[in-house]
Amino acid sequence: MSTSEQEQSAAVVCYRHPARETFLRCNQCGKPICASCAVHMPIGYRCPDCIRGQQKTFETAKPMDFVWAVVVSGVIAFVGSLLVGWLGYFTLFLAPGVGVVMAETVRWVTGRRRSKKLFTMVVITCVVAGLPVLIGSLLPLLLGLGAGVQGLLLLWSPLWQVYYIATLTATAYYRISGTPLRWRK
Numbered sequence: 001m002s003t004s005e006q007e008q009s010a011a012v013v014c015y016r017h018p019a020r021e022t023f024l025r026c027n028q029c030g031k032p033i034c035a036s037c038a039v040h041m042p043i044g045y046r047c048p049d050c051i052r053g054q055q056k057t058f059e060t061a062k063p064m065d066f067v068w069a070v071v072v073s074g075v076i077a078f079v080g081s082l083l084v085g086w087l088g089y090f091t092l093f094l095a096p097g098v099g100v101v102m103a104e105t106v107r108w109v110t111g112r113r114r115s116k117k118l119f120t121m122v123v124i125t126c127v128v129a130g131l132p133v134l135i136g137s138l139l140p141l142l143l144g145l146g147a148g149v150q151g152l153l154l155l156w157s158p159l160w161q162v163y164y165i166a167t168l169t170a171t172a173y174y175r176i177s178g179t180p181l182r183w184r185k
């Protein structure tokens with residue numbers, strides 16, 4: 001930013017500590033800040049006010065948004081998981097498609113408000129809503145009906161369910177939040 005370069009020679013005082021001279025400026029609003037107030041970001045120094053404002057714009061979801069997001073993503077994820085059994089190979093196209101539909105519907109019902117917690121809840125809901133059908137498809141195996149080669153065939157359907165849940169969740173999260181889903185922080 002040009003404001004930070006312009007006044008480098010003239011010492012000013014920190015806007016929060018009038019007794020401290022400083023050469024640093026917030027690279028967003030241009031206010032002078034001392035070294036102990038400045039927050040070092042990858043893009044430069046920011047004042048505490050701008051940091052706080054940034055977090056506020058990121059967390060805009062209202063309490064009802066969480067309810068709607070969970071209901072919508074739960075219903076869509078569950079209905080999609082019912083289709084997986086019929087579609088077989090076409091799950092390759094179904095999973096990302098359902099993810100896009102879910103993301104757009106969630107964005108619509110929440111008025112495109114954002115919240116990290118909201119995105120995480122959508123991910124959890126996707127996985128939970130996919131579980132009943134996944135467990136159902138595992139039942140023959142759990143009951144010991146499949147042995148040997150037949151057992152391997154019985155794995156086919158649960159594998160598609162797992163693929164469906166993983167792809168759906170990753171697609172929906174990426175589309176809602178604008179950032180790729182990282183399983184570990």
Ligand SMILES: [Zn+2]
Nearest residue numbers: 026029047050
């Ligand atoms: Zn600032």
Ligand SMILES: [Zn+2]
Nearest residue numbers: 014017034037
């Ligand atoms: Zn200060």
